Amino acid sequence: MSQLFRRNRPRASAEPPTPVVAASTGVVCTLPGCSNDTAQPCAYRDGRGRACGAAYCPEHGVSAGGKFYCRRHAGVVRAVGSEATPSGGLPDIDNRAPSLVSWVARDLDANVRRLLSGAARAGESVIADETVHVARDFNRKARWEQSWWLVDHTGVILKVTIQVLEENDTLVRVHVGSGVIADGVPPWIVRRTEETDMATDTAQRQRFYQWLDESIFMAVDRFRTERQRAS
Ligand SMILES: [Zn+2]
Ligand SMILES: [Zn+2]
Numbered sequence: 728m729s730q731l732f733r734r735n736r737p738r739a740s741a742e743p744p745t746p747v748v749a750a751s752t753g754v755v756c757t758l759p760g761c762s763n764d765t766a767q768p769c770a771y772r773d774g775r776g777r778a779c780g781a782a783y784c785p786e787h788g789v790s791a792g793g794k795f796y797c798r799r800h801a802g803v804v805r806a807v808g809s810e811a812t813p814s815g816g817l818p819d820i821d822n823r824a825p826s827l828v829s830w831v832a833r834d835l836d837a838n839v840r841r842l843l844s845g846a847a848r849a850g851e852s853v854i855a856d857e858t859v860h861v862a863r864d865f866n867r868k869a870r871w872e873q874s875w876w877l878v879d880h881t882g883v884i885l886k887v888t889i890q891v892l893e894e895n896d897t898l899v900r901v902h903v904g905s906g907v908i909a910d911g912v913p914p915w916i917v918r919r920t921e922e923t924d925m926a927t928d929t930a931q932r933q934r935f936y937q938w939l940d941e942s943i944f945m946a947v948d949r950f951r952t953e954r955q956r957a958s
Contacts, residue, residue, distance in 0.1 A: 749785045756784040757797070763787075771800035773820045802826030806859040806871075818861075824871040824896040828859045831899055831913070831939070832873040832889045838940050839887050843877045846951045851879045869893040885950055887943060901939060903946035909939055 749765040756766045763784035771779040781797040789801035796804060803818055806829030818825050836855070843853045855875040862870050870892045877885040888902040900910040914931035 754782050756787055757781045758783060758787045761787055767795050769797040769800050770794040771796055771803070771817070771820060773817050775819070777820050779820050799823065799826055802829055805829060807861075818871075818893075822893060822896055824869075824891040824893050825859045825861075827896065827899065827913070827916075828871045828873050828889050828891050832856075832859070834936055835889065835939060835943070836875075839875045839943060842944055842947045843875055843885065843887065846885065846947050846954075847877055848879075851877055851884055853877055885947070887947075899939075901943060903943060904950060908946040909942035911935070911938070 749763075751764045752766055753764060754766040754768075755761075756763045761784060763786065765784045766782035767785075767788065768782045769779040769788070779797060779800055783795075783797050787798070789796050789798055791801045791804055794804075800820075803826045806825040807817065840853050840855065847853065853875060856873045859871050859873045862872055864870070870890055872888050872890045874886055874888040876883050876887075885904055886902070890900045890902060891898065892900075897912045897916045898910055899913060900907050902908065914935050915928065
């Protein structure tokens with residue numbers, strides 16, 4: 728009743744409700760094709776104190792933990808969490824390894840958990856990393872990793888790891904058990920310099936993840952089959 732009354736009442740102020748618009752900062756967004764002049768600089772500072780030069784509008788940047796970042800560095804901050812790297816501070820501004828691991832791990836997470844749960848026997852469970860971790864080989868070269876484990880009370884039964892080396896930060900490697908079962912450069916990195924429409928972009932992304940999913944599925948399945956044969 729009162730609803731109807733209100734609706735029919737002439738509006739005191741004739742202005743339509745205006746969406747909240749970010750104030751101009753006089754800085755144009757770094758994203759190609761975006762002409763918003765509401766950009767703010769990315770707040771990222773790496774372990775050597777270097778700043779990121781990018782500035783994005785609120786629509787294309789990301790707020791995280793009270794700070795504003797470009798998408799990539801928001802990914803890095805999210806990926807490594809509050810954990811400092813062994814050298815102290817956050818990864819180098821131009822290193823995409825940690826965020827790449829994080830993106831891929833997040834997209835594969837549900838599937839990997841499902842596969843490992845499917846391979847589990849009584850008394851075994853699945854645990855997973857919350858963030859990306861850095862590890863170093865004997866030459867002190869860094870690699871970024873995020874893992875899932877099938878474990879029982881005696882320890883690790885099977886481990887799945889997404890890994891990107893710092894020195895080759897476009898190549899994603901997937902380990903299942905002791906071997907690399909798949910590696911590849913994601914299509915969104917390959918075509919960085921090319922023009923592609925959104926539909927192609929989405930299709931390529933889907934194919935990439937489907938391929939990774941299938942590779943992991945086959946490796947886990949092989950593990951399970953061999954295990955059954957052995958028992
Ligand atoms: Zn923008
Ligand atoms: Zn940045």
